[in-house]
Amino acid sequence: MISAYSGTQVRAAEEPLLAAGLGDVLMQRAAHGLANAVITELRARGRRLYGTRVVVLAGKGNNGGDGLYAAAFLAGRGMRTTAVLTGGAAHPAALAAFLRAGGHAEELTGETLKPLAAETARAGVVIDAILGTGAKGGLRGSAAALVEAVLEARRTDGGNGFVVACDLPSGVNADSGEAAGPVLPADLTVTFGGAKAGLLADPGADHAGRVHVVPIGIEEHLPAPALRRLEEAELSRLLPQPARRAHKYSRGVLGIVAGSVQYPGAAVLACRGALAAGVGMVRYLGPPEVAHLVRQSCPEVVCSDGAVADNRVQAWLVGSGMGPEDHEQLARARDAIQSGLPVVADAGALPALPSKLAPHVVLTPHAGELAALLKRLEGEADARFGDREAVEAATFDAVRKAAGLTGATVLLKGPATLVAIPGGEAFSQADGTPWLATAGSGDVLAGVIGALLAQAGSAVEPYRFLGMGDDGRWAALAALGAALHGIAGRAASDARSGGPITAGGVAEAIPEIWGKVSMLSNSGAWKRNSHSQPLR
Numbered sequence: 001m002i003s004a005y006s007g008t009q010v011r012a013a014e015e016p017l018l019a020a021g022l023g024d025v026l027m028q029r030a031a032h033g034l035a036n037a038v039i040t041e042l043r044a045r046g047r048r049l050y051g052t053r054v055v056v057l058a059g060k061g062n063n064g065g066d067g068l069y070a071a072a073f074l075a076g077r078g079m080r081t082t083a084v085l086t087g088g089a090a091h092p093a094a095l096a097a098f099l100r101a102g103g104h105a106e107e108l109t110g111e112t113l114k115p116l117a118a119e120t121a122r123a124g125v126v127i128d129a130i131l132g133t134g135a136k137g138g139l140r141g142s143a144a145a146l147v148e149a150v151l152e153a154r155r156t157d158g159g160n161g162f163v164v165a166c167d168l169p170s171g172v173n174a175d176s177g178e179a180a181g182p183v184l185p186a187d188l189t190v191t192f193g194g195a196k197a198g199l200l201a202d203p204g205a206d207h208a209g210r211v212h213v214v215p216i217g218i219e220e221h222l223p224a225p226a227l228r229r230l231e232e233a234e235l236s237r238l239l240p241q242p243a244r245r246a247h248k249y250s251r252g253v254l255g256i257v258a259g260s261v262q263y264p265g266a267a268v269l270a271c272r273g274a275l276a277a278g279v280g281m282v283r284y285l286g287p288p289e290v291a292h293l294v295r296q297s298c299p300e301v302v303c304s305d306g307a308v309a310d311n312r313v314q315a316w317l318v319g320s321g322m323g324p325e326d327h328e329q330l331a332r333a334r335d336a337i338q339s340g341l342p343v344v345a346d347a348g349a350l351p352a353l354p355s356k357l358a359p360h361v362v363l364t365p366h367a368g369e370l371a372a373l374l375k376r377l378e379g380e381a382d383a384r385f386g387d388r389e390a391v392e393a394a395t396f397d398a399v400r401k402a403a404g405l406t407g408a409t410v411l412l413k414g415p416a417t418l419v420a421i422p423g424g425e426a427f428s429q430a431d432g433t434p435w436l437a438t439a440g441s442g443d444v445l446a447g448v449i450g451a452l453l454a455q456a457g458s459a460v461e462p463y464r465f466l467g468m469g470d471d472g473r474w475a476a477l478a479a480l481g482a483a484l485h486g487i488a489g490r491a492a493s494d495a496r497s498g499g500p501i502t503a504g505g506v507a508e509a510i511p512e513i514w515g516k517v518s519m520l521s522n523s524g525a526w527k528r529n530s531h532s533q534p535l536r
Contacts, residue, residue: 001234001466002213003225004195004428007133007174013193013221024093026216027062030167030192031069031094033214037190038074038125038164045162047124050078053161055123057146057184058083058090059130059170065091066192067129067166068098074125075101082123084108084116086130086143108142117149122159126150128184129166133196138171138180147171147182165189168196169207175226177204178394185209193218197227200428201396205416224467227396227426230479236520237465238480240278240455251280252454255313256301257332258320258346258443259290266321266347268297269440269503273447274317275300276510277484279454283311285332308335314457315342317450319349320443337361342453342474345408346446351376357408359421359471362453362478364446366413367391370402377405400424409474411449413442417482419475425468427479432486433501435493440503441485448510449481488513 005013017026042049056071058064068083068091075081081103083090088107099105106116120126130143139147147170165186172179177198186209189199193216198204200211230238242251254274259267267290274282275298284294284303291303308316318333326348333349342360345353350369355377357363365373368388375383384401385391391398392414399412403420411419415434420426456477463473488509492501495509 001231002195002200002229003222004197004200004227004229005222006197006226009223009226010133010174010193010196010218013218013223016221017218022217026218027065027069027094029216030066030214031073033192033216034066034070034127034164034166034190035073037188037212037214038070038127039077041162041164041188042125052079052124053122054079054081054125054127055120056081056083056127057120057130057143057170058085059132059143060085060087060089060091061132061134062091063132063166064129065094067127068094068103070166071103071127072098072101075103079125082106082119084120084146086146108146110142113142113146113149117146117153120146120150121153121157122161124161126161126163126184127166128163128170128186131170132167133174135170136173139182143170144181147184150184151182162187163209165208167191168199168204172198172204172207174198176394176396177201178397179203179207183207188212190214192216194222194225197396200227200229200416200430201418202414202416203393203395205430226424227428228466228479229428229430230476230483232517232520234466235480235483235517238462238476239514239518240452241518242278246280248280251278252315252451252457253281253283253313254279254450254454255283255285255308255311255316255336256447256450257285257308257316257318257329257336258322258446259286259294260322260326260329260348261287261289262323263321264290264293265440266443267294269443269507270317270320270447270450271298271301272504272507273444273510274451275447276507277448277451277481278514279451283313285311286329308332308339313341313454315344315450315454317344317346317446319346320446322348324348324351342456344446344450344453346442353406355406357406359407359409359474360453361408362411362449362474363402363406363408364411364413364442364449364478366442367395370398370410370412374398374402374405377402396426400426409478411478411482413445417486419478419482421471421475423469423471425472425475427475429479429482429486431483432489433493435499435501436486436489436506438501438503441489441506444503444507445481445485447507448485449478452477452481484510484513484517487517
């Protein structure tokens with residue numbers, strides 16, 4: 001599992017070591033890790049070290065110091081190193097070490113900006129070490145002008161160099177992932193002590209490239225992470241597996257209220273996603289003509305046009321493919337939400353939600369739907385996230401805001417899918433492919449998450465190893481569903497040589513992905529009597 005922290009958390013973890021006079025030790029460790037990451041990247045690209053041109057964009061703070069010490073190390077390996085001092089000054093000891101190693105330093109001025117931008121754009125390696133975790137508001141003045149000029153030069157002249165961000169790309173907020181001003185996108189971000197939350201949330205993730213964490217000795221002082229990302233080992237442990245004496249009811253029954261005469265396919269795709277994700281039975285409630293299509297596509301599904309109260313299930317999925325004119329379906333959706341059972345509320349159910357929910361209700365909006373929800377809850381005058389663009393500019397803040405206002409678990413779909421519960425525990429999953437941006441993909445995702453909720457029962461022990469509170473299990477299940485959906489999307493695209501996919505193709509790929517992920521664990525199964533302990 002990748003654990004990510006806010007800049008405030010990381011700085012607090014550094015305090016005991018700084019108070020003990022170990023600040024220079026921390027900087028040397030960070031710089032050594034950064035330099036080694038650059039060398040590893042060069043070798044992976046089949047590039048030689050000796051003679052490679054390296055330009056470090058060095059701010060005047062500790063982030064610039066990390067970059068200068070790393071460049072000094074690279075100069076000692078025979079690389080041609082230039083430091084662009086973007087703030088007119090630099091960390092004194094780091095700059096001295098850089099110059100002693102044979103590096104060349106240039107101060108950024110109005111006269112030097114254009115030639116330094118051209119040199120940076122041509123470099124084999126660019127190290128972005130202008131701003132660190134404590135910076136607010138992004139690049140300004142000559143530093144911003146330099147980055148803009150470098151971006152323009154790289155667009156027009158190309159080049160085969162790569163960019164490495166020191167701790168995080170300058171201009172990306174370490175806490176939220178918001179990006180202010182011009183940002184030089186990194187191919188690789190080398191971050192210290194722990195991943196920063198802003199690197200795992202959009203738009204920060206757009207600029208971060210691959211993220212590599214360098215331990216520097218503060219790790220034991222870090223608190224619970226602000227953001228988690230499940231990896232293969234955790235996915236394997238979380239996957240439910242049927243017991244030897246399981247039957248269809250013990251494996252979970254999911255009720256689905258979805259689809260409409262206008263969008264009947266949403267019901268079909270939600271049912272296909274649920275069936276692919278291991279649920280024992282699916283009961284569909286909806287218009288007869290939609291139920292007929294569901295029966296044709298998914299004969300395993302039990303269909304009716306009855307009431308929510310007449311169906312015994314372990315969880316509900318409501319809203320996919322429904323509109324405000326679908327009054328009977330919306331009434332069923334409201335009844336399901338008020339049932340007290342775990343619920344996935346998608347798409348058309350979101351405008352009809354009561355004002356207060358609980359964490360066992362999982363909302364699955366895209367950015368536009370989340371903006372509409374927040375606008376309704378906050379009121380027109382106070383809405384920070386009044387439209388899709390505002391949500392996409394600060395996805396982590398938006399999803400946490402929605403969880404806090406509704407009391408629900410909120411999953412915001414996107415390239416980095418975020419899940420948050422009230423109180424701050426959150427996940428980020430980025431397992432998919434851009435080809436998942438296709439009609440019906442979200443309906444399949446809702447079905448997968450609904451199936452996982454139906455199989456979860458009331459057990460909390462299987463989630464203890466994540467080190468979260470009891471309500472965190474709903475977020476973990478939603479993140480698990482997002483990961484399975486994303487990995488299945490990649491597999492479906494890979495089967496087409498990296499080409500386009502359909503939502504149905506994603507559903508078809510899920511069982512095989514499930515099997516491959518479940519085999520990663522030695523224990524193999526999710527046991528309801530698990531005695532796993534929290535991570536230390």
